[in-house]
Amino acid sequence: MIHIGVLGGGQLGRMLALAGYPLGLQFIFFEPAEEAPAEHLADRIVGDFDDHQKLQELTDQVDVVTYEFENVPVSAARFVAERRPVYPPAAALEVSQDRLIEKTFFERLEIPTPPFVAVDSLDHLKRAVQQIGLPAVLKTRRMGYDGKGQEILRSAADVDAAWQRLTGTPLLLEGFVAFQRELSILAVRSRNGEKAFYCLVENEHRQGILRLSRAPAADVPAALQAQAQRYATAILEQLDYVGVLAIELFEVGGRLLANEMAPRVHNSGHWSIEGAETSQFENHLRAILDLPLGPTATIGHSTMFNLIGTLPDAAAVLAVPGAHLHLYGKTTRPARKLGHVTVRADDIETLNRRVAEMRRVLGAGNE
């Protein structure tokens, strides 16, 4: 029996375990929080990421380690990697945890990004604004997620206030991109170098939080899919990456700019549980175990809705044909991802009808 250690015990870990049990795997989650979505369906060690004794306890019990949370301290990943194989490699965490390192890394691989400048003082910021122009987005270099740690600068009058709100940690100013749409690609690479790619997915965010993903994205020319796969391939190979990698992209004038990457299974890939021949969760596990990757082909068309802050009536959701409910077992809290619903259909017309119905069910909170 192969035992997988997972750093983090959130919904991504929960869905990894659900995909892994059929492969005969067992899971041990390492998670600082007392309450964790993965807690009821696998063993768990409650510990802080700097508690080497607890981390040792994990590595003693498992064959391979992965993570489901990209803010796992690199030092924890390195400590574990000295004892057991860790996939994706700790270097991927290092790159993705700092927006400046990440964007510089993209640049080095000739992956286009929005313009960006590091900002260390108000003076710097003012010079950066002149260089990049407005609107622009001031972001913390580290620990930003779900729209946290970001301020949009629309006019020069916003600069001081934004600086006041974010100062105290290294910052980055990015050009505000008037994109046509937000896309993402999920790629996976196994230990022996086999690679597979899912279709480009179209994402809608509100208040910085992903609300909806459509898979496949509509009207994607083959060249655009190929461009996304080239970006992903460059990253996978540069990092000797193993596992699922997500890249968030902006489509601007027919080309793709890389916004950020996540070295893990990703919210914009949840549709793959029902909407692809092999889910991102199963392919992540296959990759880190050096098993053949499964087909990433879509099965019909899917739209995934995140359930944020409040839960809809389960019966009403399940009354929509082709609706698949995924709850994470979390307590309700504003702006918290509590679950998701994927609506699937064989053809886009049927999907559109079902999606319209689902929007009525989810109402203002989650539509």
Add this chain to the structure above:
Amino acid sequence: MIHIGVLGGGQLGRMLALAGYPLGLQFIFFEPAEEAPAEHLADRIVGDFDDHQKLQELTDQVDVVTYEFENVPVSAARFVAERRPVYPPAAALEVSQDRLIEKTFFERLEIPTPPFVAVDSLDHLKRAVQQIGLPAVLKTRRMGYDGKGQEILRSAADVDAAWQRLTGTPLLLEGFVAFQRELSILAVRSRNGEKAFYCLVENEHRQGILRLSRAPAADVPAALQAQAQRYATAILEQLDYVGVLAIELFEVGGRLLANEMAPRVHNSGHWSIEGAETSQFENHLRAILDLPLGPTATIGHSTMFNLIGTLPDAAAVLAVPGAHLHLYGKTTRPARKLGHVTVRADDIETLNRRVAEMRRVLGAGNE
């Protein structure tokens, strides 16, 4: 959070839990054996089915109870039903646990069966053989499964030996049916009476154990599917049934004879995890929770292979496109169901190619 108690902790329970976590459910399994496929992914009470204190411990912790093993003693189900709702109803257990009661029940509902006669002595058996003719099958009325408790009588010379092997428990003689093929139907009825049916599935047994299921069965006229649904409807309504019901059928000369029923999710429905819009496991849970049933439509074509006694090389299985591996976490033992593989494809030609490939991978043991 809704807690589901499950009597039995085998692979069917394991797959129920895997289908139930996304619905936000929690599970407690009640199982006499120390080792159980469901053990790592949910809480468990180890106890005998006649241990009322342990059963009480279960009912104290759950909202609703189901079972995944049809030989749960009816007395245990009734004890639990006095404390918590139990679905399917205990009456369904009573019917399915005794082949004589079951066949008499079918007869009463005008569901045709092979000819049958109860047998209580060697004299009875000899008269029954004259009445029904040979070949015939002598079966124990109770506790038979996977081909156990059965003797085929091909000539009069077999009668005494078969009697010697099975005597000591009530028996039944059934006419041996020269069927064209074995089919099964899975039906589901929810607490509010909503019903749904999966397509007829074609099954292949060897040494009394299910080896392979094809979904949908090839060349099924609408009238045959309708006939199976009529049988299922009669049973569901007569028993005020709630949950998934499986009926094994023989196709003979264009009509269906009922062989037996199982008041639970069923091995011949495992294909539905990938091959139907909603799996049998999820629909069973929806039914017992009075949630709307999900669509039972097939997604392409599927063939399920049981993994019996030995396990194939996982990497070789997963290298076949569209292959989905399901291991049950059991120790290897001859004739034991250790897992299954479902191969799915959008069209039958692709499926046939993949199935041929899978047969080569599984080899003599499991093909």
